[in-house]
Amino acid sequence: MSAFGDAVVYLNDPFNWTRTNGILDLLRQHLAISVVAVLAALVLALPLGIALGTSGRGGGAVVVLSNVSRAIPTLALLTLFAVSPIGFGPRATTIALAVFAIPPILTNTYVGFRGVDADVREAARAMGMRRAQVIRRVDLPLALPLVMTGVRTAAVQVVATASLAALVAGGGLGRIVALGFGQQNYGQMIAGAILIAALALLTELALVLLTWAVTPGPRRFPFLQVRARAGTAEPEPTAAGMPL
Amino acid sequence: MSAGSSSAGGVALALDAAPNPWFDPSYVIDNWDTILRYLGEHVRLTVLAVVLGAAIALPLALLARRSRYLAGPVLGLSTVIYTIPSLAMFAFIFPLTGLSSTTVLVGLVAYSLVILVRNFLAGLQGVPADVREAGRAMGYGRLRLFWHIDLPLALPTFMAGLRIATVSTVALTTVGVLVGHGGLGQLITGGFNANFYRAEIVTGAVGCVLLALVADVLLAGVERLLTPWARAARA
Numbered sequence: 001m002s003a004f005g006d007a008v009v010y011l012n013d014p015f016n017w018t019r020t021n022g023i024l025d026l027l028r029q030h031l032a033i034s035v036v037a038v039l040a041a042l043v044l045a046l047p048l049g050i051a052l053g054t055s056g057r058g059g060g061a062v063v064v065l066s067n068v069s070r071a072i073p074t075l076a077l078l079t080l081f082a083v084s085p086i087g088f089g090p091r092a093t094t095i096a097l098a099v100f101a102i103p104p105i106l107t108n109t110y111v112g113f114r115g116v117d118a119d120v121r122e123a124a125r126a127m128g129m130r131r132a133q134v135i136r137r138v139d140l141p142l143a144l145p146l147v148m149t150g151v152r153t154a155a156v157q158v159v160a161t162a163s164l165a166a167l168v169a170g171g172g173l174g175r176i177v178a179l180g181f182g183q184q185n186y187g188q189m190i191a192g193a194i195l196i197a198a199l200a201l202l203t204e205l206a207l208v209l210l211t212w213a214v215t216p217g218p219r220r221f222p223f224l225q226v227r228a229r230a231g232t233a234e235p236e237p238t239a240a241g242m243p244l
Numbered sequence: 245m246s247a248g249s250s251s252a253g254g255v256a257l258a259l260d261a262a263p264n265p266w267f268d269p270s271y272v273i274d275n276w277d278t279i280l281r282y283l284g285e286h287v288r289l290t291v292l293a294v295v296l297g298a299a300i301a302l303p304l305a306l307l308a309r310r311s312r313y314l315a316g317p318v319l320g321l322s323t324v325i326y327t328i329p330s331l332a333m334f335a336f337i338f339p340l341t342g343l344s345s346t347t348v349l350v351g352l353v354a355y356s357l358v359i360l361v362r363n364f365l366a367g368l369q370g371v372p373a374d375v376r377e378a379g380r381a382m383g384y385g386r387l388r389l390f391w392h393i394d395l396p397l398a399l400p401t402f403m404a405g406l407r408i409a410t411v412s413t414v415a416l417t418t419v420g421v422l423v424g425h426g427g428l429g430q431l432i433t434g435g436f437n438a439n440f441y442r443a444e445i446v447t448g449a450v451g452c453v454l455l456a457l458v459a460d461v462l463l464a465g466v467e468r469l470l471t472p473w474a475r476a477a478r479a
Contacts, residue, residue: 003339071411071456073418076449079432083440160329167331167421168436177335181422186339193335197328204327 006187007194016191023176023195029090030172030199033165034158037094041101041154046147049106053113053143054135062110069103074161079168093165093172100161101154108150112143141216148215152207159203163196173199268443279431279447286427286455289348289420290413296349297356297409304357305364306390315365322358330355330419338423348420355416356409363405367398400474403467407460414456418448428452 010016017023052058074096081096082088116139124138140147166174176192179185272279308315333351341347371394379393395402418429426433431448435441468475 067411067460068453070408071415071453071460073415073429073432073449073452075418075421075426075429076432076445076452079436079445080449083436083442083445156327160327163329163331164419167419167433174331177331177422181335181338189335190339193332196332197336200327200329200332201324 003186003190006185007190010187010191011194021175023173026171026173026175027195027199030159030162033090033094033097033172034155034162037097037158037162038101038151038155040094040098041105041158042151044098045102045105045150046109049109049147049150050113050135050139053110054139056114059110059114062107066103066107069100074100075164075167078161078165078170082168082170088169090171093162093170097158097161101158104153104157105147105150108146108153109143112146112150113139115146116142144215145211148207148211152204152211155207156200156204160196160200264440264442266442266446271443272447275444275447279428279451282428282430282448283451283455285345285425286414286417286429286452289345289352289417289425289427290410290455290459292349293352293356293413293417294360294406294410296353297360298406300353301357301360301364304361305368308361308365309368318361319365322361325354326358330416331422334419334422343423343425345420345425347423348417348425351420352413352416356413359409359412360405363401363408364398367401367405368394370401371397396471396473399471400467403463403470407463407467410459410463411456414452414459418452428455 015022019025049062052062077096077099078093081092084092086092086095120138120142121134124134129137162172163174163177165172166176166178173192173196176195177189178192180187180189180192304318308318330351333354334347337347337350341350375397376389376393379389384392417427418432420426421429421433424430428448428451431444431451435444435446435448438444
C-alpha cells in the first residue's frame with residue numbers, strides 16, 4: 001500500500017505540477033490532442049451521419065464500421081501511425097485518436113437521425129419547411145440526445161486512449177505512468193493513473209452536463225434522471241466503444 | 245568494435261538504408277514460435293477474462309434484477325469502472341499483483357464484468373413477466389425457472405454481451421504491454437522498440453484484429469447452435 005502513499009506525496013509536491021514536462025504541461029498536451037481529435041472526428045462524422053441517417057441508406061456499412069473498429073486495438077493504430085511517414089509525435093497520436101472517435105459519433109448520429117418519426121418530418125414538410133430547415137429545426141432537436149451520447153462516448157474514449165500514446169513514446173498524462181513504471185517509481189505511476197482516471201471521469205461528467213444543457217425539452221437534472229430509471233439496464237449500444 | 249568502425253567508414257549508417265516493409269512474410273515464418281507463444285497468451289487471457297467475468301456478472305445481474313436498490317449501485321459502479329482508462333486500471337492493480345499476467349487478467353475481468361453485467365441484466369429484464377409467472381404457476385422452482393425460462397429467452401442478449409465483451413477484451417489485452425504481458429500487443433511495442441520494425445508491428449496488429457473477428461464468428465456460431473428456434477423462425 002505504500003505505493004498509494006507515495007502517489008499522494010507525488011501529487012502534493014507543487015514542483016511536480018509546475019516544472020517543465022510536469023503534470024500541468026502534460027495535462028495541456030493531453031487536452032490539446034484530445035480536443036483536436038474530437039473536433040476533427042465531429043467535422044467528419046456529423047455531416048456523414050446526418051446525410052446517411054436522413055436518407056436512411058448505408059446502415060449496414062455503419063454497423064460494420066462500428067463493429068470492426070471495436071476489434072482494432074487502439075495501441076495498434078497509435079503505433080502504426082507513429083511508424084508511418086507521419087512520424088511519431090502529437091500529430092500521429094491526434095490522427096489515430098480521431099479515427100477512433102469517428103465510429104461512435106457516426107453510429108449514434110445515424111441512429112438518431114434515422115429514428116426521427118417520419119410523420120413529424122412530413123408535418124414539417126407540409127408546413128413548408130425546406131430540407132435544410134427540416135434537418136435543423138426538426139431532426140436535430142429530436143436526434144440530439146443520441147448525437148450527444150455519441151460525442152460523449154467518443155470524447156471519453158479519446159481522453160482515455162490519449163494516455164496510451166505514452167507506451168509508444170507519445171506525450172500526455174500517460175507519460176507519468178510509463179515513466180514511473182520504467183523507473184520503478186511506483187508512487188509516480190499510481191499518481192499518473194489517478195490523474196488519468198480523474199480526467200476521464202471529469203470528461204464524462206462535463207459531457208453529461210453539456211448534454212443536459214443543450215438538449216431541448218423538459219429539463220431534468222441528469223443525476224436525478226439516472227436515478228429515476230435506475231432499475232432498467234441498457235445493453236451496450238452498438239458503438240458504445242470499448243473501455244480504453 | 246570492428247563492426248562500428250567499418251560502418252563509420254560508409255556514408256550512412258546501415259540502419260538508415262535498411263528497407264522497412266509493412267508486410268514481410270519472412271518475419272512471420274522466421275518468428276512463428278514467438279508469434280504462437282504470444283497468441284497463446286492472448287487467447288488464454290481473453291478466454292479466462294470473459295469466463296471469469298461472466299461467472300461474476302451472472303449472479304450480480306440476478307441479484308440486481310431482484311432488488312431495485314441493488315440495480316442502481318451496480319449499474320452506477322459499472323459505468324465508473326468502464327470510464328477508467330485501461331492504462332490507469334493496470335497501473336492501479338500492478339502494486340498488488342506485480343509483473344505477472346494476473347495484473348492484466350484482473351483488469352480485463354473488471355472490464356468484461358462491467359460489459360456483461362449490463363447485458364445480462366438487460367436480458368433478464370427483457371423476459372416477459374407473464375411467462376415467468378406461468379412458469380411459477382406450473383410449479384417451477386427458482387433453478388428451473390432460470391434454466392428453462394430466463395436463460396432461453398435472455399440468451400440472444402446474453403450472447404450479444406459475450407460477443408462485445410470478447411471482442412473488446414481481445415483489443416484491450418494489448419495494453420497489458422505495460423507489465424510485459426500484452427499477448428500480441430508485445431509484438432506491437434516490441435517492433436516499435438526494435439527501431440520501428442514495421443513487419444513486427446503489423447503482424448501484431450493484424451493478429452489482434454483477426455483473433456477478434458475469429459472469436460466473434462465462433463461465438464455467433466455458438467449462438468446459432470444454442471438457439472435452434474430462432475433459426476426455425478427465420479426460415
